[in-house]
Amino acid sequence: MRILALSGSLRRDSLNTRLLRAAQELGGPGVEFLSYESLAAIPPFTQDLEHRQPAEVHELRQRIESADAVLIATPEYNGSIPGQLKNALDWVSRPLAANPLRNKPAVVVGASTGAFGAVWAQAELRKVLASIGARVVDAEAAVGHAPTRFDEDGTLIDEDLREQLGEVVDALAAAITERAELARTAA
Numbered sequence: 001m002r003i004l005a006l007s008g009s010l011r012r013d014s015l016n017t018r019l020l021r022a023a024q025e026l027g028g029p030g031v032e033f034l035s036y037e038s039l040a041a042i043p044p045f046t047q048d049l050e051h052r053q054p055a056e057v058h059e060l061r062q063r064i065e066s067a068d069a070v071l072i073a074t075p076e077y078n079g080s081i082p083g084q085l086k087n088a089l090d091w092v093s094r095p096l097a098a099n100p101l102r103n104k105p106a107v108v109v110g111a112s113t114g115a116f117g118a119v120w121a122q123a124e125l126r127k128v129l130a131s132i133g134a135r136v137v138d139a140e141a142a143v144g145h146a147p148t149r150f151d152e153d154g155t156l157i158d159e160d161l162r163e164q165l166g167e168v169v170d171a172l173a174a175a176i177t178e179r180a181e182l183a184r185t186a187a
């Protein structure tokens, strides 16, 4: 199974990107992670182009389509998700009936420098994904005081968090299996 990993932060030393990298080491056999690292290239959304989407958006759509599930790590910016992440999701959501996130298992994690681990942003992102039609998996990792969880090289050093991230990846893998079984029985 293939999981697309997407960080909502464009920052070079992003804690959320580190969190995603740590999660990518925790998939069991048969789990392959694909990284999406072109979020910065997505142009501003305009509904004028929703039926002639830019090449950068087309590529993101294809990356989502080719994955069985999506794992997103989001920072919290002013109580919500970063604008560029929302912008990308707005593009991908159109047209709503044929968007590549429809019925796709998706899970959200998040890291912040403060105590709360981007919980508001994660709640907002789950709401946005559900509104787009993704199957939002009920698992979470809200990583507060995130700089203390990684060493200078960006390696995860918090074993409890490693376990929690492993549970998130397992929950996503279970959702992929469940979706595949549903598709088989419906066929």
Ligand SMILES: Cc1cc2nc3c(=O)[nH]c(=O)nc-3n(C[C@H](O)[C@H](O)[C@H](O)COP(=O)(O)O)c2cc1C
Pocket: 009, 010, 011, 013, 014, 015, 016, 017, 075, 076, 077, 078, 079, 080, 111, 112, 113, 114, 115, 116, 117, 118
């Ligand atoms: C524009 C901006 C707004 C922020 N707003 C919040 C916030 O509402 N809540 C919070 O916990 N942290 C907030 N922060 C701090 C981020 O949690 C912190 O910068 C975090 O490291 C960003 O994620 P990244 O390391 O993946 O880039 C904000 C940071 C920025 C740059």
